[in-house]
Amino acid sequence: MRRDGRGRGAGVAAATALVCALGMSAVPEAAYAAPGEPTPGPEPGGSGGKSLDEVRQEVEGLYRKAGSATDAYNLAREKQTRQERAIVKIARAVVTAQKEMAGLRQQAGAMARAQYRGGGMPAEARLLLNGDPGDFLDGVTLARKGQQATHGLMSRLERTQAALDRYARSASREWERLDRSRAKKAAAKKQITAKLARAQRLESRLEKKERERLRWLEEEKARTAQAKWLGSGILRDVGTSATSSGRRAVDFATAQIGKNYVWGAVGPDTYDCSGLTQRAWAVGGRAIPRTSQEQWRLLPKVAVKDMRPGDLVIYFPDASHVGMYVGGGAVVHAPRPGRRVTIAGAGSMPILGVVRPDRR
Incomplete structure (x- = not known):
């Protein structure tokens, strides 16, 4: 341009x-x-004896109400899209957390088996029964590392489980919101179609000359307001x-x-x-x-x-x-x-x- x-x-x-x-x-x-x-002369089922300007006002009102419902429909649809994306994001996070949980459980199982092979005796007790001072000191260091690893593993297990619980609650809330958005969208669509159908029926019952006159009345109203x-x-x-x-x-x-x-x-x-x-x-x-x-x-x-x-x-x-x-x-x-x-x-x-x- x-x-x-x-x-x-x-x-x-x-x-x-x-x-x-x-x-x-x-x-x-x-x-x-x-x-x-x-x-002149209302048709059966037509404008019911209303003036053309009254028909214009009714048609205009119906389209205005349909416009308001369209805004409600668009907003509900936008929210629905956001909620669907949020649910997909939560689902992906759940898959990641579940994989991490599976790995942590494998590590916990390996540690339990190692303890079983050691006779089920805690590392601290075995250290006290060790008579060699050098081995005792080395064992203390290893025991501390083992304790830290065990503590870290348990903490990660708890955090991962808490994350899974949080994701479950979030997903439940998003599904509830999604259902509400879908319901609002459906209600708005029903209202829109009803208003549009009513307005279109009113217009369709007019003769061609009347429809042209109706459009002119709309434009005249706009021109007057603009002036x-x-x-x-x-x-x-x-x-x-x-x-x-x-x-x-x-x-x-x-x-x-x-x-x-x-x-x-x-x-x-x-x-x-x-x-x-x-x-x-x-x-x-x-x-x-x-x-x-x-x-x-x-x-x-x-x-x-x-x-x-x-x-x-x-x-x-x-x-x-x-x-x-x-x-x-x-x-x-x-x-x-x-x-x-x-x-x-x-x-x-x-x-x-x-x-x-x-x-x-």
Whole structure:
């Protein structure tokens, strides 16, 4: 992608300028009725007499709830992966400890057999019965070494056994956590599929013209919100320069424009909102959390007026959506099922806050 003088892709600069222009103009098309006008003649099983704007609100609400459940699903899946890795690590440690235990037991057996061959008499007693002073002194040295070896062997046996017991307890805890993560993941998936199916049924019952109008209503709402955000004068303070890491992240994210949203996806062909930002920042050289809620919780926060390209804009009170600021008052994001990765106004959705993966 060719860069302009400010270090952002020229295509991104043009797109963000268009977003700003659309946000400021936000004029409804004359061919459409007012947003609150009812749809003519509800079909059986259709919108139930609701206005198209009411349908839009219901569909939007369902996708928002599905987005929250997607975050829960992604977090549970990430925890499940970590727990599975922890169990594998514990299993490998157990194998190593068991091998060490087998070797120690062989040594202990050899020492017991040696003592049996000596008549079962302790080394200290044999020394006292030895009448040769030189042999006695040599025997004392050997006895001490034997005692040290025996003590060391017993200590290693105890430590190894304690390690095996600890591994067993850890494995039990990880299995319990894994079961909980699997249950949460399954519950979230059930909720996601139910919400998505309901939203898709609502949309499918609309005629083609109504579906086009529904999409226009969504875009109109976003344009109005963006215009209001821009009208606050926020861009007077917002930064325009990105770090080298931020530029790489922005370049990657904008290169994904046009790819489909799929919940739980992290690329390369489809993404959900946080899958896109996580992957973009991996290319930028920073590992960040998987979900928008964890990104909001764990990454350094910055004021909206201080954001710069590459920063992540977190949306809605439950932090259920995220986009990447690309400059010019715009973000790149994966909106929802049925939509594609696109450029949108940074203020087109309710902003919760901004986080910076490469704060310095």
